[in-house]
Amino acid sequence: MTTLPPLAMTRPKLTSLARQKLPCCPETIPRAQLIKEKDDIDHYLEVKFKGLSKEEVAAYRNSYKKNICVDMLRDGYHKSFTELFSLMEKWDALREAAKVRSILWLQRPLEEQPDKLDHFYYYLTRAEVAERKEYFEDVYNNLYALACYFNNPEDKWVRNHFYQRCFQIAQLIKIDGGKKAAESLGHMGLLFEEDGQLLEAAEYYEAFHQLTQGRIWKDETGRFLNLLACESLLRTYRLLADQMLENKDYKQAIKILIKASEIAKEANDKKMEGEASYYLGLAHLAAGEHKTALAVLRSYTELSTDLDDDLSLGRAYEAIAKVLQSQGEMTEAIEYLEKVVKIARNNFQSLDVVKASTMLGDIYNKKGYYKKASTYFQQAFDTTEELTNMPLIDEIKVHYGIAKAHQMMLTVNNYVEAADLASLDCLLAWKEGRSDIAPDPVTGEPRGSTTENV
Known part of the structure; x- marks a missing residue:
């Protein structure tokens, strides 16, 4: 503006x-003074x-x-x-x-x-x-x-x-060939969008987009009106799709996001195209269409790589990991999440580190690898302290505490199953202090599950 x-x-x-x-004078003046x-x-x-x-x-x-x-x-x-x-x-x-x-x-x-x-x-x-x-x-x-x-x-x-x-x-x-009419349609779309009337806003933006197709009109800041129309339309479509996904109307949400993806391709803007692919992939994931979601998100990965955009690439990897996790392919999901953690650390994106570390902790916790789960939850906890986000810190504390309890439970069970004098001494010492369980007298490590040792 x-x-x-x-x-x-x-x-x-x-x-x-x-x-x-x-x-x-900004104050009310008394009548007598007036x-x-x-x-x-x-x-x-x-x-x-x-x-x-x-x-x-x-x-x-x-x-x-x-x-x-x-x-x-x-x-x-x-x-x-x-x-x-x-x-x-x-x-x-x-x-x-x-x-x-x-x-x-x-x-x-x-x-x-x-x-x-x-x-x-x-x-x-x-x-x-x-x-x-x-x-x-x-x-x-x-x-x-x-x-x-x-x-x-x-x-x-x-x-x-x-x-x-x-x-x-x-x-x-x-x-003027319709330039002012196109501009005014964009302004009306913004008016309705800010008021939360997204369907009306989409109608105006669609008319705005239609009038600017094939034109090289620019606004007062030098931006092409067609590109501005595409951005406005994509933004509105995404907000509409979010509402549809909340109402579990997956079919309509996917339909409108496919339309958004086509407009992004027409705009010939790879970043815009990547954003459209990302939200379309998440919609397919929400609908349970994992194979389609994976294909769309991989195209987002390729676009992010071409643009050399690490932050978008990290977001693509995180979304792919969610799809793989839903399919039960945990090994691949872990690989993608570890990439996310690395990218986020290199770009000082602490919140992304927390999210990816928490997802990794959840995966290892479900698989019974409690020691690794504790490691990732501790990594997430240490990062949340830097963010000073108390609700998030409390949430990570709960995850971390559950993983530590599971890890301790397995060690205690193994000591009980061993039923020898050394194991009994370790259990008694732990009962008195309630600190971390003492290491295994044979291996020098805290006893864990057989699967974790393997």
């Missing part, structure tokens, strides 16, 4: 005079500036917002005044609603923001003049400038209002 420079404008007479008494200030101004004007017109006196007495409105009406911008007045009413209504919900609300009164009022006056009146002459492209540019100016969390509803106005005006522009 464009960041506009400070506005250099020629203000009307009332506005210029009123501007001299700004900035406005009356005193009015009397002081009257006296000052009477003494110093005899002969001032009523309009000039009013410029000092009235609020800046009122002077802006008066200037609009006096100069014949009735349509601009109507739109501004409607926006000001909504502004006040939103402030009152926020005041009811919370004592602390952020939205300041419009009277205290003269720069915003200046922008309203400047661009709305210019748009109205252009509309009278049927210069619809100039109308669009002025309304879009207002949308850019109000693109902040506090005033997003104002931005959305001008996005809708731009969309309406763009339908009347016939001289």
